[in-house]
Amino acid sequence: MADDVLLAETTRGGRVESRHYGAAVVVDAHGGVVFSAGDVTTPVFPRSTVKAFMALPLVASGAADRYGLSDAALALACASHQGEPAHVALAADMLARTGRDYTALECGTHWPLDTTSARALAAAGQDACALHNCCSGKHAGFICLSCATGVDPEHYARPEHPVMQTMASTLTAVTGAAHTQDNRGVDGCAIPTWAIPLPALALGFARLGTGAGLNADHAAAAARLRTAIAANPFMVAGTGQFDTLVMQDVAPYALTKMGAEGVMTVTLPTQGLGIAIKCRDGGIRAAEAAAAALISRFGKLESARLQHFMRRTLKNWNGQIVGELRAAADLAPDHLPANAS
């Protein structure tokens, strides 16, 4: 097991203040490792990064067509959204197409992650419900899949439910890694999450981007999801979020997805590559910086927002610049001095 490597660091007053270590791997659709740094052997919980894999059956089963789900709805099924009004309305619409409402959701309730939306909700005298949960689009997709395939959606979040059985077999097929009781945990939204090696996670994204190694139904579904995500970056995350901002700049050439506890994944369809990153301490800011650097380097992409996330100034409450957050020099493309200071 290799030692983890520096992914990103923050500075203040010209000194390093905090450092994030972890692992990153870039693989092609045949599993060939193009780049590897840090401990890529210890299995990692992918958390929300695999939502697009979990949406493959929604499309491949015909459920998406049966309920007339728009590209925006498919993007929301792959989302960790911020609970903004457009996200909430679309999740409610997905459920309504099955004759259900928010009470069918098993993800639990939290206030919108977008603080402006949370305050607006409070100002309107309303309370949060499960639609505001960042995973409500994915869960609405599970309910669509369940209803379209004639299965009662009740307890759909449990590992033994047919929908979760389908998720386990789909994730196994896409990543090539086993998804069993042995490597299973419970995710924040109550469905299972399975710990797998980082290269298997990256392989899944290389396959998602190319269709190579997927069965014909999954390959067709992957193509449709790529189009849906690339056309709706806002639905995948929301205001001010890495996934939304970066994909608004560089989709469809790079599709990105964050996961809780410092996981970032990237699909580079044109290059036929997948990227998976784990910041070992769970710090998403470092995973974002590292992802921006690796997208630029292996996707051969340049954009203002990639530059921003690779190296951005940190400001205090008065707007004064106090330091920066920067990707480790070893990750950045040679021509971008991400670590020059």
Added chain:
Amino acid sequence: MADDVLLAETTRGGRVESRHYGAAVVVDAHGGVVFSAGDVTTPVFPRSTVKAFMALPLVASGAADRYGLSDAALALACASHQGEPAHVALAADMLARTGRDYTALECGTHWPLDTTSARALAAAGQDACALHNCCSGKHAGFICLSCATGVDPEHYARPEHPVMQTMASTLTAVTGAAHTQDNRGVDGCAIPTWAIPLPALALGFARLGTGAGLNADHAAAAARLRTAIAANPFMVAGTGQFDTLVMQDVAPYALTKMGAEGVMTVTLPTQGLGIAIKCRDGGIRAAEAAAAALISRFGKLESARLQHFMRRTLKNWNGQIVGELRAAADLAPDHLPANAS
């Protein structure tokens, strides 16, 4: 420079999901090192941990008496508060005693960190102001000090202002470490923060707890601040916060203070010890777990809340237990199996 050590880790499904590394040191009031782990030589920005040191001149100068500041107000001057109504009202009262209001604050504005308070403010149709900034009590203290000593408080947050000159000399006296332009950065609330070695930070807290090594005025002020903090743990942080919860259990035997980017400090007056911890990645959850373990071990204290922060279950939005956050076994008292699973 020693390698950093494991401070805390999180688990999910019986596996470690994330790991936090850093350094911790325990020293006595004469600078004797009782315990040391990780890299304790690289200077660290103490951030908000040193607010009690910065409140020494407020008491020692006579400003606190001149304005009749209560013990609660002195605790608020040492606080990173959550912007709850009681914090905001008290900060406003401190300013009113100098004939000023929130417009004199130079800390900048952010919404209350306590989300319930933020939503209540929005529901009342109000906006956030500088009083809601988590540092408003400290800044109100600076303004009291400035006014009481006949200095115009305008630009009090700048390094060249007499108040900040007093802070630099006070921090130098208390910690024994140089506080100059060379090790200076800008904090989140616009005042300077100086990077110092972790043992110097811990020494300051050993001195704060005992008065040893402080001049007579500072020693008397330290005693008064200890009493004020121990009697008002809510004012130092707020609902659900480590400092408030732990001090409600174990003050005056342990006084704690968090700082941004994963810094935790502890005063153990009875033992004559100070503790300083830096989680290298900035993760405060790990610094809290490590602090709970070291308080229990070196303070010879046991309490339900210390146990909780040393090893606590993590739940999802449905209240389901999904894993735990636990201090590293090497930090915990031998009789507490903090890392047994």
